[in-house]
Amino acid sequence: MEFSLTILGTSAAQPAHGRHPSAQLLRMREHSLLIDCGEGTQMQLGKYRLHSGRIDRIFISHLHGDHCFGLIGLLTSFALSDRDRPLEVYSPPGLREMIEVQLRMTASRLPFVVNFVEVTVGDLEVLVEEEAFEVLAFPLRHRIPTLGYLFRERPAPRRIRPEKIEEYGLDFLQIRAIKSGADLSLPGGSMVPNAELTYPSSPPRSFAYCSDTAFEPRIAEFANGVDLLFHESTFCSDRADRAAETQHATAAQAAQIARLAGAGRLLLGHFSSRYEDATVFLQEAQAIFPRSELTWEGRVVQLPFEKRPF
């Protein structure tokens, strides 16, 4: 099943060098989740032929403009395309007021329900529980309240070994119980343990999104063991002072968090306009965490299932 991330914006606050402000589209199974919505996100969605009408949840990290100024345009375009499905928008407090003022001043009306969920967290907390996945929020360290988000598949049921169905003559109810983890009681009173009857399912995949933030070791705890970590790298170490001053991270710090978290892969982004060529971010991060990768707009990052040895 699909678990893919499309990068829509890679720029820090001031767009430059053809880069756009922050936005990423995460597809998990049949769900489309938008993460941050900088100015121009609706045009970026169109450019990469992503069907914005499928988005049913939006996660805004914080209320700096490069992460949320595109939301009002996206909402009013949803209205023009006669959307009627409700939408959930998660963010730190304040977004609802900002959007409502703009709707009022521009004489706009949304023909669908927007449920603004304004979130304050001190630790890792569950925001969304779906059958297939859950979304959690955790605090980042920035100049204003800022949320990191963790998107995590739920474990799928174990898969029954087909030859065992024949061997024991299993019926429908028995198969369902075994898939849920039950052992099998045989007529003579002996038990066949579940592990003999099933394969484990593929392990659940996970993605953590951390932008904007200063270097903060707690993030490695929140994102512990994620398959894919996006961690902002606004600057390289040559501007570590500027990073500290503005509460942003360097590429080296992003890599340190990835290493501490034991992440599978690290994605770098939110590049300052001072850097035209992002290669320097990659070099700096890979020296610390080799599985570091750059983001670029239009890039689609797939999270494959791991291959199992049987």
Place this chain on the structure above:
Amino acid sequence: MEFSLTILGTSAAQPAHGRHPSAQLLRMREHSLLIDCGEGTQMQLGKYRLHSGRIDRIFISHLHGDHCFGLIGLLTSFALSDRDRPLEVYSPPGLREMIEVQLRMTASRLPFVVNFVEVTVGDLEVLVEEEAFEVLAFPLRHRIPTLGYLFRERPAPRRIRPEKIEEYGLDFLQIRAIKSGADLSLPGGSMVPNAELTYPSSPPRSFAYCSDTAFEPRIAEFANGVDLLFHESTFCSDRADRAAETQHATAAQAAQIARLAGAGRLLLGHFSSRYEDATVFLQEAQAIFPRSELTWEGRVVQLPFEKRPF
């Protein structure tokens, strides 16, 4: 001297087919004037390598989002580039409040003065008087208060014929007076009329911007005799009902206004997402007003001086 218009957005409310919301950059002499500022305008300015720092006046036609949602991002980017020059923003009432709420909610501060001039007009009224040009506003007919803008060079002084300086032995003060239109008094008491001493200067150039609006014959009076007219054409005549209902114009109606106004050239734009290929707008308008032209993003329209017959 420069009088050129760069098209940054050609889309109606819902961006589609790679088109962006409304924005145009007018350069008159050393001045850069931004007209409308739809979402993504700052990125469009960057894409076409236009120096946004030179913009000192912004004219917003009305408070529908596709004409103003890019303003907050442009202002905050000005702040990030340490702009200190003041900025004037003309619009119908309400823009200031909308921008101030967003600045407050996003914890942003502008290190330069923005002078919001909120305008209500019933007729053609002067907003800006510069030495080289003036800007006037006039009412359009749309669902909310909407302004048209007329940008008009001031007449340049007449140019003295070089051979007359030698013929009459003119000094500096005499030359200055003649350039301003004075006749020349000769020692014997006779007069040489100014027209014998000078060439007329090139006629002042003018541009009128009309978006968004229903068909409204008064616009032809306000824009009477302009060299260049931008008139929205959201629809073609196949959707004339939809145009009337939403108070937009068809390409045929835009062409009728251009013909009534005796405009030099007509630019068409603000194309609905229902039309992928804009050629249909051009065909419809040219049947009524042959000097109709399409706009496309990145197009630079130059207003040359007319060639004089001497």
